[in-house]
Amino acid sequence: MDWTSLLCWAPVFALVLARVGATMALLPGLGESAAPAIVRIGLALSITILLLPVAQPLTPPVPDSGLAMALMVAGEVVTGLWFGWVARMIVLALPIGAQIIAYLIGLSNVLQPDAELGAQSTALGVLFELAAPMLILVSGLYVLPLQALAGLFTLIPPGHMLPGGDxxxxxxxxxxxxxxLALQLASPFVxxxxxxxVAVGQIARVGGRMQIYFVAMPAQILGGLALLMLTGSTIILVWRDKAESVLGLLPGSP
Known part of the structure; x- marks a missing residue:
């Protein structure tokens, strides 16, 4: 292959890499911030090379203006970020549900902030946030967004803007x-x-000046942890089934 052929592929490569690279920044499982940057860059380049034969016939002619080409690349970045964000939202349902559970069972307290977890984070939410990408990778669900990403080039060809309304x-x-889904996962705890x-309120009315909060809070935490132990596997299975159905219906899915 001579330099002329390589130059013909260069605009297509730039457009595809812009979309794939932006998607990899947010893609669940493969685009996690904990993954080494060199791994994510290598994945983005590998996927781009594989998708080049599919995208090349769909790419419009290269514009003469450099500004027009820059706008096309920017449009690809926007499309990639949009697709990655849509794919990640269903994965975030698991840590969001864990956050709701933590608030309900008393594992979150504004008087006890954690500098490492963050002011608005709980240990339970961080635990499920770490578990979500692991479940995506172990169960093989990461394949579904990649298949949809390949089909997205047919649905929205390179060089075309993302339809705003859709x-x-x-x-x-x-x-x-x-x-x-997050509320459904936390529904037993709700x-x-x-x-x-309601029961604590009734006891407080009967108990008079008794400090019912200091009596009820330990029981609430222990009961919540016991309920979490009983329902934890069911929560993960329900989330996995719903995530599989949603990721299988992403824009561009076969």
Whole structure:
């Protein structure tokens, strides 16, 4: 292959790499910040090379203006970030549900901030946040976003802007699905918390000046941890099944 052929492939390579690289920054499992940067860069380059034969016939002619080419690359970055964010939202449902559970069972307290976890984080939320990418990789769900990414080049060819209306609709649906799933995962704890707080309120009315909070709080934490032990595997299985169905319906999926 001579230099002329390589120059013909260069614009396509730049467009595909812009979309794939932006997607890899947010893709669940493969694009985690804990992964070494060299690994993510290598994955982005490998996927770009594999997708070049698919994207090359769909790429429009290279514009004469450098500004027009820069706008095309920027559009690819936006499309990649949008796709990666949509794929990540369903994965975030697991740590969001864990955050809700932690608040309900009393494992979060504004008087006890943790400098390492963050002011708005809980140990339970961080635990499930670390578990989510591991489950994605172990279960093989990372294949579904990659397949959808390959099909996305047919749905939105390189050099074309992301449709604003359709993109916003998909983003809103994904956010709604993620938060609904998070609440579904935490639903046993929501019910238990309502019943527990009603019971504690009734006891407080009967007990008079008794400091019921200091008596009820340890029991609330122990009961919540016991319920988490009983429902933990079910929570993960429900999340995995829903994540598989959502990732299998990403834009561009076969």
């Amino acid at each position: 993109g916003a609709q998909v983003a809103l649906q994904t956010v709604g699905t993620a938060f609904a 019910v238990a918390s309502v019943v527990w707080n």
